[in-house]
Amino acid sequence: MWRLLAGFVLLLCAADATPVGGRTVPCFGKMYHVKGELSLPFSGDSGIKEPFEVWYDLEGNRSRIDYHNGTVRTFLIGKDSDYGVIYQITPVTTETEIQAVKCFQLKGTKEDPIRPQSALPDLQGFEFEKMEDCAGVQCEVWKKVTQAGHKKNTYRLWVKRPEGSDSPAVPYHFEMEGFNTLLESHKDKYMIDYSDFSSQTESDIFTPPGAMTCHEFPDPPEEHQILANPLQDYVSTSPVSHAHRLFGPFKEKFQRKYESEKEHEERESYFLHTFRHVHSTNRAGLTYSLGINHFADRSEAEMARMTGGLIIPDQIKDDTK
Incomplete structure (x- = not known):
């Protein structure tokens, strides 16, 4: 459901968005290209840093996400099949193969159709918090707090507002900090740094390789959604993820x-x-x-x-x- 809402907010901000705290919700446009780096600071002493690159086309009902400089390429094509298909080109290492490049696919359903995956959070429910320096740039900070059970998550997005009102906003940084009210500690945190944001992209970038045969994702089936679309969990503002x-x-x-x-x-x-x-x-x-x-x-x-x-x-x- 949240993927549908994300598309709705992008369409809304292209029109006259309702002001929040005296400011309109940032609009990133219906089409963009952006690079990012996901940081998981609590994963081991040194943490994990994972680069990715996203091409997003809302009106074309498609997106593409590359991880680790194209090592894994994911295509979310909403117009394929009845309810859309996610295609993933990825190296696979098993007991018998090392880095064998394969194609997997996940078909959408009537209840959960495939939609283009945004690199940015759905800003519905976010409120303007403050102005703050971000890498030498004055950014608006937008904040949202969610809670489910003992999980209380605070999301913040740092955004540069362009001078021209018709120009898309530019994302700089996204951060989630989770607090467990039972344990009384911050047990979860991750960050995304954005760069090279552009409102243009090439149409052929969304075309999956045609020569490969795509199979279903390997077991267990409950992990298929995570395997097919890992970025979804990180930009969603649901306190309970996949x-x-x-x-x-x-x-x-x-x-x-x-x-x-x-x-x-x-x-x-x-x-x-x-x-x-x-x-x-x-x-x-x-x-x-x-x-x-x-x-x-x-x-x-x-x-x-x-x-x-x-x-x-x-x-x-x-x-x-």
């Missing part, structure tokens, strides 16, 4: 029973960071791949104790297949 919803299948698979609600929240937080680390690492096209196994809900200190202090990629591969 990754959060996968904690249930993980608990069932490994027969997890926690002693208290507090431990459940702790374990879910560890699982979320592990899940993001695994999928972001796999998008880098390395000579090995990671998977979710029984260590996924453990802290790094616990994993070090269980493995004698040595953590290597093989130890967090999915050893249940």
Whole structure:
């Protein structure tokens, strides 16, 4: 549903948008190209930085997202098939193949059709907070707070307002900081830095390679949405993401029973960071791949104790297949 709302807000801001706190909601236009870098500071000591590039065409009902400088290319084509298709060209490493380039696809449904994926959050519900310097540029800061259960998330988007009222706004920085009210701690955070924003793009950039045969994404099926469209979770302002919803299948698979609600929240937080680390690492096209196994809900200190202090990629591969 949120993807539909994102398109609606972009159409609205092209007309006379309703002022919020004396300012109109920033408009980024119906077509743009932008580069970004996703930072996951809580994933290991050094964190993860993942570059991506997005081409967005709302009226054409299509978008393209490349990760790690084109190592993984994702095409979201809303006009293909009955309800749209996501195509992903990605290197795959298994026990028998190393970096074999393959094509996977995910078809939309009547209940969940494929729509172009924005690189920017849906600004519905955001309010102007303040003016602030951002990389030497005076930016408007727009803020939204959401809460579900013990998860309270604060989203902020730093935007430069162009001098001409008809020109699209320019995004600079997006940040999510999650606070767990039960644990009384900030257990979640990620950031996106934007650059090279342009309101133009080439039409042929949205055409997937025609010579490749595309297959369904590999099991487990509940991860297909994350695999096909990973950026969706990071620009959505829902406090409960696709990754959060996968904690249930993980608990069932490994027969997890926690002693208290507090431990459940702790374990879910560890699982979320592990899940993001695994999928972001796999998008880098390395000579090995990671998977979710029984260590996924453990802290790094616990994993070090269980493995004698040595953590290597093989130890967090999915050893249940």
